[in-house]
Amino acid sequence: MRFIFKTEYDQDIRLVKHGGHLFWYGVLMLLLLAAPWLLAEYWLAQLTFVLIYSLAGLGLMLLAGYTGLFSLGHAAFLGVGAYTQAVLTNAGLPFVLALASAAALSAAVGFVVGLPALRVKGVYLGIATLSFGFIVEEVLARWESITGGNAGLHIKKPILFGWRLDSPESFYFLCLVITVVATLGILNLLRAPTGRAFVAIRDSEISAQSMGIHLAHYKTLSFALSAGLAGVAGALYAHQLQFISPDQFNILQSIDLLLMVVVGGLGSVHGAFLGAIFLIIMPQAIAVLKDYLPLFVAQAPGLQGLVYGLVLIAFVLFEPMGLYGRWLKVRTYLQLFPFYRQGLFKRQKSFQKSDRLK
Amino acid sequence: MQILQLVISGIAQGCIYGLIALGFVLIYKATETVSFAQGDLMMLGAFGGLLGLSLLGFPYWLAILCAVAGMGIFGMGLERLVIRPILGQPAFSVVMLTIGIAYVARGLITMVPNIGTDTHNLPVPYKDELWRLGGLVINVEQVVVIGATALLCGCLYALFRYSKLGIAMQAASQNQLAAYYMGIPVKRLNSLAWGLAAAVAAIAGLLLAPITFVHANMGFIGLKAFPAAVVGGFGSLPGAIVGGLVIGLVESLAGFYLPEGFKDTAAYIVVLLMLVIKPTGLFGEKLRKKV
Numbered sequence: 196m197r198f199i200f201k202t203e204y205d206q207d208i209r210l211v212k213h214g215g216h217l218f219w220y221g222v223l224m225l226l227l228l229a230a231p232w233l234l235a236e237y238w239l240a241q242l243t244f245v246l247i248y249s250l251a252g253l254g255l256m257l258l259a260g261y262t263g264l265f266s267l268g269h270a271a272f273l274g275v276g277a278y279t280q281a282v283l284t285n286a287g288l289p290f291v292l293a294l295a296s297a298a299a300l301s302a303a304v305g306f307v308v309g310l311p312a313l314r315v316k317g318v319y320l321g322i323a324t325l326s327f328g329f330i331v332e333e334v335l336a337r338w339e340s341i342t343g344g345n346a347g348l349h350i351k352k353p354i355l356f357g358w359r360l361d362s363p364e365s366f367y368f369l370c371l372v373i374t375v376v377a378t379l380g381i382l383n384l385l386r387a388p389t390g391r392a393f394v395a396i397r398d399s400e401i402s403a404q405s406m407g408i409h410l411a412h413y414k415t416l417s418f419a420l421s422a423g424l425a426g427v428a429g430a431l432y433a434h435q436l437q438f439i440s441p442d443q444f445n446i447l448q449s450i451d452l453l454l455m456v457v458v459g460g461l462g463s464v465h466g467a468f469l470g471a472i473f474l475i476i477m478p479q480a481i482a483v484l485k486d487y488l489p490l491f492v493a494q495a496p497g498l499q500g501l502v503y504g505l506v507l508i509a510f511v512l513f514e515p516m517g518l519y520g521r522w523l524k525v526r527t528y529l530q531l532f533p534f535y536r537q538g539l540f541k542r543q544k545s546f547q548k549s550d551r552l553k
Numbered sequence: 554m555q556i557l558q559l560v561i562s563g564i565a566q567g568c569i570y571g572l573i574a575l576g577f578v579l580i581y582k583a584t585e586t587v588s589f590a591q592g593d594l595m596m597l598g599a600f601g602g603l604l605g606l607s608l609l610g611f612p613y614w615l616a617i618l619c620a621v622a623g624m625g626i627f628g629m630g631l632e633r634l635v636i637r638p639i640l641g642q643p644a645f646s647v648v649m650l651t652i653g654i655a656y657v658a659r660g661l662i663t664m665v666p667n668i669g670t671d672t673h674n675l676p677v678p679y680k681d682e683l684w685r686l687g688g689l690v691i692n693v694e695q696v697v698v699i700g701a702t703a704l705l706c707g708c709l710y711a712l713f714r715y716s717k718l719g720i721a722m723q724a725a726s727q728n729q730l731a732a733y734y735m736g737i738p739v740k741r742l743n744s745l746a747w748g749l750a751a752a753v754a755a756i757a758g759l760l761l762a763p764i765t766f767v768h769a770n771m772g773f774i775g776l777k778a779f780p781a782a783v784v785g786g787f788g789s790l791p792g793a794i795v796g797g798l799v800i801g802l803v804e805s806l807a808g809f810y811l812p813e814g815f816k817d818t819a820a821y822i823v824v825l826l827m828l829v830i831k832p833t834g835l836f837g838e839k840l841r842k843k844v
Contacts, residue, residue: 265645310829311825311832314828314829315828315832317644319787319832321587321648322783322828323824323825326779326821326824326825327821327825329817330818330821330825333814333818336814337814450652453649453652457649496663496670497662497663498663500656500657500660501659503653503656504652504653504654504657504658505653507653507656511639511646511649512638512639512650515646542642
């Protein structure tokens, strides 16, 4: 067990709390930097996808995990980012400019969607974002002069300051840099007054309001930031796949994103990454598993959905804090060994408190 | 004439949305949670009817009865098995849970050999019959949908308005703890509400089946019932039906008068407008939280 002796107030908000943090995240960074030489091309592509999904997950985590606003249409922001990037890149705009526009446009759309969020709560917000997701998908499919409709859109390779990123390795490094910057940005945001305001809104709107937090401002800000991050992820997603079509940004993708943050662990930055790893590994694991299943089960198109559903149910029932929560328990067990108690993280049982009178 | 025709088909479609929305509202009214699995319960109900009619060769009324009763029991079992353990958790947990249930239901159905992945015809006695009234051609399937919806709506309204059970459900939805103190068995009521909602979903599925066929993905229509429930005001039974009718009519008319693409999104545009203008819906209750 580690006891940190605090001698100054800055230690409370420092990103690196102790030497162990520095060491382990340093090792992780080194491994990620060395990944192109360690992994085969296929796994490098999967790792790139993990980074891209983590970006989108970070955005959704900020919104759902830290501000307590649930979006069932987050794939729409991903789509707006992807299409903006594709259209602008194909028009010959440099990568950085296109990426900035993708993020800005997504954030603007997120701001607009955030407006109804000021009036509606909980389930209503879920349905509002769900509706918005459907509308965006339809617009992408119908606005053929720009988006190419259901036939989809090809996208050129990114060119960064005159340097063509056409190898998987260089694109991986690009994603890595953007993800690291975004993660540090989010961590920094969360320890700043803005992030604290988000968390206060999540925990109790009335208390937050009483403490002088401007709900409208912070809620729309959260939506815009979250959508902006999803837009960046969408732009990278488009480059990685090199081909986008409206059905990649449908309700199932939105639910995948939500599944990612729930499985990863709501309310933790780690959760976004763990969830992304889970989301990418899962189909591979199912493919491996298929060889051992009876034929009529293995051939069923719904197998993946079934496994996703079971995993989701299992996490909500048994591990509401997600993978990160599980890791916390394991870590606490090791730290307290042999004094870990069974009920240390037990949920309190209670009847439901009404949301209706909010 | 044409507009009347459109209105009738819109109403029939709207009744289906309304029936699914009734399921949402039942669960919301009794337990204040939202079930995203309602559409897939409907799909299971339709497959249940198919099982009775085509495979076991039951007569029509018996098959319907079995499917509805079976789904009711299934709903109660579902509540007991997965919903009750997270009683009292934030509403969003239940949303995620029901999304999970929906995935599982869809996945399991596709695994039934030979049946799960195909599209089926539900052999009902009133299949493909037409009534001609003047210049109007009315599909009997649509009339059955409208009639059954009206009947069901009346029954449920009476249940919540006059029976002890319904009033207890309303009490439990407003404050579970207080209801428990008043001697209402909250957990059993929740179970009953889920059973009822699943039975209503099964009825919706059986009514929809002759119009659209039975297949594993028919539950996605449930996503259009959300707008219906919101437009009517979540938590209002007549609201669910009216909302469903509004959505059905708008969709039917938009499909004819507006350019392509508006038909599928009309429901969502309506609900977004509704949320901006009047978030509580047409029949919603206005309540303020007091600190």
